[in-house]
Amino acid sequence: MAYPFTEDHDMIREAVRGWAQAWYDGGKGPERVYQSGTGFDLEAWQALSGELGMAGVAIKEEYGGAGLGDLGRVVVMEELGASLCSVPFQMAGGICTDILQKLGTASGKSMYLPRIASGQICPTYVEGLDAFSIKESSLSGVVSMNAYGNAASHFLISFQRDKKVSLGVVMAANPNIEVEQQKTLDPTRSLAKITFNNLSLDDVKVIGTTDRGRLQDIVDQSFIALAAECVGGAQKCLDITLEYAGQREQFDRPIASFQAYKHRCADMFIALEEARSATYAAAIARPDDKTEAALIAKVVAADAYFKIAGDAIQLHGGIGFTWEYPLHFFFKRARANRSIFGSTSRGYNKIADRIFGNAA
């Protein structure tokens, strides 16, 4: 067990790793998701949330979760990232869990958290602060690029009403909600356009009220899970490259023995460990520092993953460019993670805003 993890974390890592590696099965895992055209693997999600019981890894024990916090979620996301296993964990077990646990009312928590933990329901978060308009008591608006929207049983929505930010849960199957899966550059992550068409607020179970700043903090903090996915994927790209470099021979030597090759791998390692440090630092950050640490983790890890996935293709030569070889899936996921939940350059801007205060 390595800092900052405990034996409990090591146990879940072992369980998820074994399962996720079996799923990956030599590159066929992501290919199957691609073939399905749905952008996620429903069976895999049922197994992870049901048999393995991982949906509630960060949910407190009193609500039926494992109570392992951000670090527990980091472990699960690293292993999912390494296998490219596409499941809505970071929505249900990530951001929705955080909003409920940190901003939800007592009744909201007890109504939804145990059902998320058991895998019974799978909410995704739909931010509607600026997208929704409310007329009388019905809500309308369109939200694009909702991660795993087509996998959701419920939507946890935020909307502005009477100068307050309200949080509510609505069934995805509501006749006034239309979910349309979007075509994506990364075929192994589903994004959906969700249209709310005069949704009656009577159908929305309000689970809390908050303000924009507080909600934004929670949303930003959920980036830690995405950063962990980047770390897992980047580690896998480096592992695949090192294995290939030891086997492939040119000029009667393994290509791993050439200094140009070694130095590029060393740079990949540095970027990987940089991402790992930023991610783990965010997971253990004190509440006051967590938002900033999460913003840092997101940009550092997304940059590292993209660099490493690109380098992995380069260091494989021609074969890395083929569809059959799995690297393109990692490369596309890395690209997606740079923009999902806010682009990398926007992330650096937010960090700069914090450094400079009102100076700029």
Next chain:
Amino acid sequence: MSGLIDKFDTWMAENFCGEFESLRGRATPGDEDIMPELRFAWERKMGEAGWVGVGWPKEHGGKGASLEELVAFNEVYARHGGPGRNGHIGETLFAPTLIAYGTDAQKAKYLPGIKNGTELWCQGYSEPNAGSDLSNIKTKARLDGDEWVVDGQKIWTSLAMDADYVFVIARAEEGTVGRHGLVFLLMKLDQAGIDIRPIKQISETAEFNEVFFDSARCHKDDMIGGVGDGWKIAMALLGFERGASTLGQQMTFTNEFESIVKLAKENGAAHDPTIRQRIAKAYCGLKVMRMTALRTLEAAHHGELSREGYMSKIYWATWHRDLGELAMDVMGPDAELLKDGEYGMLHKLFLFSRSDTIYGGTNQIQRNIIAERALGMPKEPRGKPK
């Protein structure tokens, strides 16, 4: 946080003032040859109050501070603007090595001087032909009765001009090559057989030196380990360099970073979008270094050498060199003018940081080390020893 840190915080507030005020934020790399007398006095003041060696075990005169306490200790020091410490080589590199490998008599002889801040150390490793290929040591040591007699030359010896002692790796066994036959000797610098010549650097300052040994002497008991153990001890010391000493460095980096942010706010560079992004990236790097050091040190605490430890040198060196370039770009065209007729702090940072990616193992050597040790890739082919 513990009472120890609160006490130190109070002590800094009450003691880092008066005559020491002029050292605030100074004596960082590139600025390390300033005001030596005042810095000796500061080191002694820290020592007298028991603030040198807080991380050493209690039985050796330390306070047995935990890792968290050491981190906080360094952060408190930085927050008060404490200057670069001219005792850091003794405190964070040599002393842990001595505690791990020295005899009781050696510990009794050398630890108190470091702890009291009265005796400063420097590191005699590199030679003109033993740089990246460090094991190519030519400096010779031979026994003459009860004394080792040393002949040869060391170079790039940091702070030798201010130090009282040097630890030296030298070749004791005639005919040996590479890592074999080396000894690790502790030598007084103030003796007829040793000549120290400062090297004027691109920063106009001179914290690096050449040290010439011409029948220089030390007692035969001033050897750590036995004949042939020199390489092992020298590498153990570098292990400490990777770990604890990075905590002290963190404070310097934080202060430098903050002075750049302050300047950017003052001169308007803070409005430049590319400058803002680079400053944000530098800030991320600071946070990454802190966590990487914690991970490495926690592993070391459990007796493990963690893989990420291999990246700390190249990471901080590259980060710091980039910070120097950023500092110049934040200054803008003003960077070309020497306001007080000499290099300012940021000029020194910019110029001196070019050495960061060279000394202590160049970035190229660091990449070899990472590839071979952390990633298990094949070793570099070597030429035949001459």
